[in-house]
Amino acid sequence: MFSIKKILILCGIFTTTQVFALPQDSRRAGGIAVIPLAQNVTEVSYNGQAVLLTQPNAQRYAVFGIPLSTPVGTLQLQTNAQPIQIEIQPYKYAEQRLTIKNQDYVNPQQEQLDRYAHEAKEQNDIYASFTAAQSADFPRFIHPTAGKFSNSFGRKRFFNGEERAPHSGLDIPAPVGQKVVAPAIGIVVGVGDYFFNGKTVLVDHGQGLISMFCHLSKINVEKGQRLQQGEVLGLVGKTGRVTGPHLHWGMSLNNARIDPQLFLAR
Ligand SMILES: [Zn+2]
Numbered sequence: 200m201f202s203i204k205k206i207l208i209l210c211g212i213f214t215t216t217q218v219f220a221l222p223q224d225s226r227r228a229g230g231i232a233v234i235p236l237a238q239n240v241t242e243v244s245y246n247g248q249a250v251l252l253t254q255p256n257a258q259r260y261a262v263f264g265i266p267l268s269t270p271v272g273t274l275q276l277q278t279n280a281q282p283i284q285i286e287i288q289p290y291k292y293a294e295q296r297l298t299i300k301n302q303d304y305v306n307p308q309q310e311q312l313d314r315y316a317h318e319a320k321e322q323n324d325i326y327a328s329f330t331a332a333q334s335a336d337f338p339r340f341i342h343p344t345a346g347k348f349s350n351s352f353g354r355k356r357f358f359n360g361e362e363r364a365p366h367s368g369l370d371i372p373a374p375v376g377q378k379v380v381a382p383a384i385g386i387v388v389g390v391g392d393y394f395f396n397g398k399t400v401l402v403d404h405g406q407g408l409i410s411m412f413c414h415l416s417k418i419n420v421e422k423g424q425r426l427q428q429g430e431v432l433g434l435v436g437k438t439g440r441v442t443g444p445h446l447h448w449g450m451s452l453n454n455a456r457i458d459p460q461l462f463l464a465r
Contacts, residue, residue, distance in 0.1 A: 220255060220336055220337050220338075220339045221233050221253070221255060221260065221262065221337050222262065222337075222340075222461045222462045223461040223465065225458070225461055226265065226285055226286060226287055226288050227265065227287060227288050227289070227290035228265055228266065228267050228268065228269040228270075228287065228290060228353075229265065229266075229267040229290075229292075229352060229353045229455075229456065229457055229458050230265050230290070230457060230458060230461065231262060231263065231264060231265065231452065231457055231458075231461050232261075232262075232263045232265060232285050233260055233261075233262055234260060234261040234262075234263060234276075234283060234285065235258050235259075235260055236252075236258075236259045236260060236261055236278075236283075237280070237281075238259075239279075239280045240259075240261075240278045240279065240280050240281075240283075241279055242278060242279040243261040243263070243276050243277070243278050243283070244276065244277045244278075245263065245274075245276050245277070245453060248327070248329075248407070248453045248454050249329045249406070249407060249453065250262070250263050250276065250407075250453050251263075251405075251406040251407055251408055251452060251453065252406070253332070253336065253337040253406075254335075255336050255337055261276070261283070262337065262452065263276065263285075263452070263453060264407075264451065264452030264453045264454075264455035264456075264457040265287060265455060265457065266454075266455040266456070267353060267365055267367065267455070267456055269287050270287070271287050271288065271289045272286070272287060273285070273286060273287075274286075274287055290353075292352075292353035292354055292355060292365065293350070293354050293355070294354065294355045294356075294357070295351075295354040295355070295356050295357070295366065296356075296357045296360070297356065297357070297358050297359075297442060298358075298359055298442075299358050299359055299440065299442070301440075302359075304358070304395070304440040305358045305359050305361060306361075307394070311394055314394050315393075315394045315395065318391065318393045318394060318396075321389065321391070322389065322393075322401065322411070323454075325388050325389050325401050325403070325409060326409055326451045326454045327454050328388070328403070328407070328409075329406060329407045330386075330403055330405055330406070330407075331405060331406070332405040332406050333383075333384050333385060333386070333403075333404055333405035334384060334405075338383035338384055338385070338404045338405070338408070338428075339383060339428070340382045340383045340462035340463060341380070341382050341383070341428060341429065341463075342371075342382065342463065343371070343379050343380055343381070343382045343410075343412060343446060343448055344371055344373050344377055344378065344379045344380070344435060344446045345373065345377065346371040346372055346373040346377075346445075346446075347372070348369060348370060348371045348372065350460070351366055351368075351369055351370040352366060352367070352368060352369050352458040352459065352460065353365055353366060353367075353458065354366040367449055367456035368411065368413070368447045368448050368449035368450070368456070368459065369447075369448045369449075369458070369459040369460060370445045370446070370447055370448075371445055371446045371448060372443070372444070372445045373435045373444065373445060373446055374435065374444060375416050375434070375435055375436050375437060375444045376416060376417075376434050376435065376436075377434065377435040378431050378434060378435075379400075379412055379415065379431065379432055379433045379434060379435060379446055380428075380429050380430060380431055380432065381402055381426035381427065381428055381429065381430050381432055382410060382428065382448075382462070383404050383410075383428050383462075384404065384425075384426065384427055384428050385402040385403055385404040385405070385410070385425075385426050386402065386403045386423070386424070386425050386426070387400060387401070387402055387403075387420045387421065387422055387423060387424045387425075387426060387432070388401050388402065388403040388409070388422065389401030389411075389422065390418055390420065390421065390422050392438070393413075393439060394439065394440075395439050395440045396411075396413040396414065396439045396440075396447070397413055397414040397415065397436065397437070397438025397439025397440075397441070398413075398414070398415040398416065398417070398418050398433070398436060398438045398439075399411060399412065399413045399414075399415065399439075400412045400415065400418055400420060400432050400433055402426060402432070407451075407452055407453045407454065408450075408451075408452050409450070409451045409452075410448065410449065410450050410451075410459075411447075411448070411449035411450075411451070412432060412433060412446060412447070412448060412449075413439060413446070413447035413449070414435075414436055414437055414438050414439050414441050414444075414445065414446065414447055415433040415434060415435065415436045415438065415446075416433075416434045416435065416436025416437070416438065416444075417433055417434040417436070418432070418433045419431050419432055419433050419434070420432045420433070450462065
């Protein structure tokens, strides 16, 4: 009797790990659609933004980040051939109420708003960029730092009772000084000390897949530096708008902020 692994090898699927390197398909706002493509489809875009393509086996896929603001219903992607329609499912994110002692972080002064606008543009330009793939396969991801975390992505947030933008990353509580590593191969495309995000590193994994690490106490890398998976990029801290030490890990794909948990092995 053949084992499943032998059958897969006989079918021409080389290893199961290559298949699992793809992120989880979760068709909701803030999720990811992993879409098998017809043979004639070689380019995919959404609102003029190029969509990541990968071919881990005989099948080519589009890996599309679904913006947090996407309503439930049908969404259409453009291609060089026929359009692709995907169904966005309903999903309810939790609410979080936080008390921030420093009022500037709830209602910033004009000077701080100007600083934030400048920083946000710098980060958004990085998110909107599209570079060549870093590797032939879809990059495999590991945890950027050790620690137990709850499902904090997408939470509706109220600071001192006032509603603000939903939480666009995953918070991993950890002690100040704990190592933060590159979860996948990539290039450092941004390093800064930002008003809300504190000391921050942005890493480009190729084809519009960008990760962001915030509130660091120390940054160990420079812009332009190539990182291997597992290489230390900084240390956990509590810089910027925080209630305690933790790593904020953000992921952006085709300029959509998406749930980092979808990149981790199940
Ligand atoms: Zn956070």
